[in-house]
Amino acid sequence: MISAATDTLVPRVPVGDWIETAIDWVTDTFDPLFDAIKTFFESIYDSLDWVLSTPPFFVVAIVLAAIAFWAKGWKLAVGSLVGFVLIAAMDQWDNAMDSLALVLLASVVALLIGIPLGIWSARNEHVSRIVRPILDFMQTMPAFVYLIPTVVIFLTGPVPGIIATIVFALAPGVRFTELGIRQVDSEVVEAGRAFGSTDRRILRQIQIPLAMPTIMAGVNQVIMLALSMVVISGMVGAGGLGGDVVGALSSVDIALGFEAGLAVVFLAIYLDRVTSALADRSPVAKALKAAR
């Protein structure tokens, strides 16, 4: 903002200044609210982190492997266990658990907002028309940019990371839910109406179950995006694997960088395989599989 606009034909429009002023105003005006949000997320994050970090590493690893076994089978369970042991062997276990807590919290919040919003968009053309460009904006804005206002509002620590991750990971949850519900065979929805079902019941008994495979694909995408944001939020002191990656970058520490990076990869594979296995376990997906 030091130099004037190079092209003298176009006057300099200080969009950035306006946004800064707006955010300053928001920060000042809603300070108590933001404090409450910060406290809220901090306490949930701390308890989640406590659950994951307090027990010995092998207990948590076995529980996570058991979830993989339940979702998919013994191959994924063994694979995950090997991955977790490697993470621990690289001395990244605590960081990995911090990041996992952040990913889980951000994903759950993103889905709690995203799925209902997706349902609303699917049922209401006006909502859909308003929501779509906002999602485009959220998805294409460079992820780093979200960190700036969140840091201004929430200072450093895990909370700005969580908030930025929620915003960044929200879009696929909305989009996949809307798509899934719109894709439900209109004749089946008609059948529900023809037999006298209420709209709410059609949503619960027909639209959501039939859209579930697509919604679960959205859940998978949300978690993957959240994990990718975790590294970036290391820049604002969110800790975890991201903290080590950012630290390694600034000190050009190849060894640390790769160890933290590999831990992210293992975590990503685990979360991806488990959530896509969950998608296959939805009643509709199972019913369709039964035909083969």
Add this chain to the structure above:
Amino acid sequence: MTGDSSTTTTPAETTAVTPAVSVRGVYKVFGPKPGEAVRRLEAGASRDEVKSLGTAAVIDATFDVAPGEIFVVMGLSGSGKSTLIRMLNGLWTPSAGDVLLGDANLATVDGKRLRELRRSRVSMVFQHFALLPHRTVLDNAAYPLEIQGVGKAERQEKAQQALDMVGLSGWQDSLPSQLSGGMRQRVGLARALAADTDVLLMDEAFSALDPLIRSEMQEQLLELQEKLGKTIIFITHDLNEAMHLGDRIAVMRDGRIVQIGTAEQILSDPANSYVEKFVADVDRSRVLTASSVMQRPRLTVPAGGGPRQAAREMREAEVSGAFAVDRRRVLKGLVRADDAVRATKEGVEKLEGLIDADVTSVHQDTPIAELFAPAAESAVPLAVVDDEGRLVGVVPRVTLLEAMAGEAVENGNVSTPEKTLQEAQLRPTDDEATGTTEGATA
């Protein structure tokens, strides 16, 4: 062809009771200005002229469906038939006009009452079955009852009964994806039957099925209908299906109903050139019945009379044989002139011993297609009888051939494989035909 429409009365004509479904001047226009479009259509504008105001899917539809009737709405895709049927259970609201389901007007009821009506009065079978893939066959069939608030045990029992009715006993625990298309539609039918409504809407219900399964389903529907006596409104684009199932048929074109009538009325008296062209392809031999081609027997003799009288009457009528009937005109058999003359010479008093009971008789509602085999086997004309076995007419082979030849000429299409086959079956007996009762003068 000696069409005799008086033998086929429709439920609508015979019943004076309130119609089960009554559609009065109904319009449906999709688009920005439906009201304005309806006003112009009412003033006589064509469908194309109101295009800028919206798409007129249904224009001025008026008809009544009597309780227990199968009413078929037939038309090509885009003719508005699917929109029309969806106004009969309020899936679409008419832009103008009234849809009366008993005493309720679906055009004006509120959402709550509409849902009640759908639960209690009208159910629907869909073209692509519209089953819930994650529910078992039994739970799919029980779905309407679940919505009606029926308890689990009771609804499963009723659903099972419906499944038994459509021949799906033993499949209740399967998933729809494990069933063939025909079986899936049986589930769709069982679901509609389980709802136990008087009115059943069937939207191209058999169109997605292959031809053999389709005709099987048609037969099953007719069988069920005989037992249940529902009011059925059946949508199809298949004229043969319409003719086979419908007590009455409404032909739709470009949103308008162009003709309503029985299959025979539409075939023999098409309202305009469109209907005429449409029905040109129909297989008449499956639609026209024995009663429409039969002739009055030239002579019948009383079974209780004597051979002398019979011989004289046959000589006067110049026939070589005659059907013997009792006082109520119940068919007893055939008496040949030779036998009667011989018996007279021998002094036999009673005709009874001369009656050949081994004659081929067909019911008056038998489609012509099913007359060929008996006609080929029988040396004498087929006797046509009514429900009580009374002789109502005869079908000489010549007449049958003329009926088919007439059709071939009308259609300008003599060489379809089916017809060639039928002709081939008949040809060897052509010569014999002149030797039968009616034709022989020798």
